[in-house]
Amino acid sequence: MNLFQIDKKDPDSKARAGYLYTDHGVIPTPVFMPVGTQGTVKAIEQRELVDYGAKIILGNTYHLYLRPGDKVVNHFDGLHKFINWKGAILTDSGGYQIFSLQDLRKLKEEGAEFKSHIDGSKHFFSPENVVDIQRNLGSDIIMVLDECTPYPAERKQARDSMELSLRWAKRSRVAFDKTDPLYGHRQFQFGIGQGSMYKDLRKEYLERMIEIDFDGNAMGGLSVGEPAEMMYELVDLSTDILPEDKPRYLMGVGTPENILTCIEMGVDMFDCVLPTRNARNGQIFTSRGKINIRNAQYKLSDELIDENVDSYAGKNFTLGYLRHLFIANEILGLQLASQQNIAFYLWLARTAREKIIDGCYSDWKKEILEKLSGGNN
RNA sequence: GGGUAGGUACCGAAGCGGUCAAACGGGGCAGACUGUAAAUCUGCUGGGCUACGCCCUACGGAGGUUCGAAUCCUUCCCUGCCCA
Numbered sequence: 001m002n003l004f005q006i007d008k009k010d011p012d013s014k015a016r017a018g019y020l021y022t023d024h025g026v027i028p029t030p031v032f033m034p035v036g037t038q039g040t041v042k043a044i045e046q047r048e049l050v051d052y053g054a055k056i057i058l059g060n061t062y063h064l065y066l067r068p069g070d071k072v073v074n075h076f077d078g079l080h081k082f083i084n085w086k087g088a089i090l091t092d093s094g095g096y097q098i099f100s101l102q103d104l105r106k107l108k109e110e111g112a113e114f115k116s117h118i119d120g121s122k123h124f125f126s127p128e129n130v131v132d133i134q135r136n137l138g139s140d141i142i143m144v145l146d147e148c149t150p151y152p153a154e155r156k157q158a159r160d161s162m163e164l165s166l167r168w169a170k171r172s173r174v175a176f177d178k179t180d181p182l183y184g185h186r187q188f189q190f191g192i193g194q195g196s197m198y199k200d201l202r203k204e205y206l207e208r209m210i211e212i213d214f215d216g217n218a219m220g221g222l223s224v225g226e227p228a229e230m231m232y233e234l235v236d237l238s239t240d241i242l243p244e245d246k247p248r249y250l251m252g253v254g255t256p257e258n259i260l261t262c263i264e265m266g267v268d269m270f271d272c273v274l275p276t277r278n279a280r281n282g283q284i285f286t287s288r289g290k291i292n293i294r295n296a297q298y299k300l301s302d303e304l305i306d307e308n309v310d311s312y313a314g315k316n317f318t319l320g321y322l323r324h325l326f327i328a329n330e331i332l333g334l335q336l337a338s339q340q341n342i343a344f345y346l347w348l349a350r351t352a353r354e355k356i357i358d359g360c361y362s363d364w365k366k367e368i369l370e371k372l373s374g375g376n377n
Numbered sequence: 378g379g380g381u382a383g384g385u386a387c388c389g390a391a392g393c394g395g396u397c398a399a400a401c402g403g404g405g406c407a408g409a410c411u412g413u414a415a416a417u418c419u420g421c422u423g424g425g426c427u428a429c430g431c432c433c434u435a436c437g438g439a440g441g442u443u444c445g446a447a448u449c450c451u452u453c454c455c456u457g458c459c460c461a
Contacts, residue, residue, distance in 0.1 A: 033412095035412075037412095038413085042413080042416085060412085063414095092412050096412045097412095097413095097414090099412090100412095100414075101414070104414085143412080146412095148412075192412085220412065222412095223411045223412090224411085225411095249412090250412090251411095252411055252412040253411060253412085254411045255411070258411075271411095271412060272411050272412080273411065273412085273413045273415090274411050277410065277413065277417085278409095278411095279416095280416045280417080281409085281410065281415080281416080281417065281418085282416095283409090292408080295406085295407075296405085296407095331416080333416085334416050
């Protein structure tokens with residue numbers, strides 16, 4: 001069975017509703033995938049994720065390789081069992097860490113040499129061993145090792161970076177084809193488009209990547225500091241090139257507006273740390289806009305956090321109480337905020353899908369964005 | 378009553394003649410965060426201005442010394458501790 005199938009296309013845009021068929025469940029798309037870097041979506045327990053409708057979460061190859069180690073995960077028969085998650089898992093490759101841990105790594109043709117951010121020990125990632133590690137992790141979708149090009153990048157730098165990522169992509173596919181899943185369920189491999197902010201490089205990258213024939217195609221190296229409009233142009237261009245019948249994944253994006261806009265451009269999958277990280281930092285995403293829960297204006301608010309979203313946290317606790325938890329530095333504050341934000345993001349993607357199926361996506365998008373910016377934004 | 382240590386901004390606490398509207402914490406107020414080195418980071422926190430500079434009010438109260446005092450002297454008030 002193919003990984004992906006389109007269910008319905010939006011009549012007015014490139015948006016599409018589909019399904020990802022993994023051995024850990026069927027995932028309706030567009031989908032938002034909560035980020036669980038170290039085998040946990042920070043501050044949210046697995047059964048809460050299920051309650052809020054999460055069907056697939058992320059893990060990170062770099063972090064899980066360092067701690068607890070992919071051998072340890074293998075000892076537990078894979079990440080699903082280790083973390084007690086029955087849904088699907090996508091693991092990122094460590095490509096983003098090549099970007100975010102620039103001072104701790106050296107790039108070579110063969111791969112990337114890392115100094116562990118935990119203890120300074122040296123490690124080496126290659127396109128091949130990153131496949132091996134992800135075989136050990138047993139994620140349903142594995143990502144190729146790439147270089148997430150820093151922004152801004154000179155054209156030459158972008159070109160060199162992109163050529164390296166392409167060579168790595170080819171090696172990754174070879175390594176993937178030469179190895180087998182370890183735990184009796186299928187694994188799929190996605191390529192990652194680069195090219196920085198240069199349209200022709202993006203286009204060329206994707207065309208050459210399509211030839212490698214990955215199970216899905218991702219767009220990487222975006223939302224790294226560039227203006228949103230620039231990202232939109234590149235996503236728009238990308239989805240014109242990428243094959244219809246394979247899932248399209250925009251990595252690391254983004255704000256609710258980013259996601260809704262890119263869904264309209266035909267993106268199927270998203271992940272982002274914003275809902276969870278910002279939750280821990282006191283920013284709450286609600287159906288009437290985002291709020292900073294620490295602000296004094298919520299001290300006496302007996303308003304519920306968010307009644308309109310399928311969120312236990314949002315429907316049962318007041319803003320005033322949540323503020324108190326943050327001010328008092330109580331753990332429950334982080335939990336409730338994270339739950340609300342994840343519930344909100346999942347609700348957003350789920351509703352987007354419904355609207356695509358109903359054929360009224362663009363109208364709904366316009367309406368909801370107005371509501372979201374109507375609050376305190 | 379005697380001795381002793383001290384009274385500094387919302388709180389705690391440095392400073393002990395000029396570079397002090399006063400370090401540093403905390404608290405308070407706001408902002409940032411996009412394939413997680415993040416329960417993190419940043420800014421503001423006496424008042425008023427024709428503000429990248431000036432004026433006013435400020436280191437318990439009142440006097441004094443000095444060109445100049447949070448810093449030295451006198452005295453008063455208050456607090457902690459010890460002895461009666």
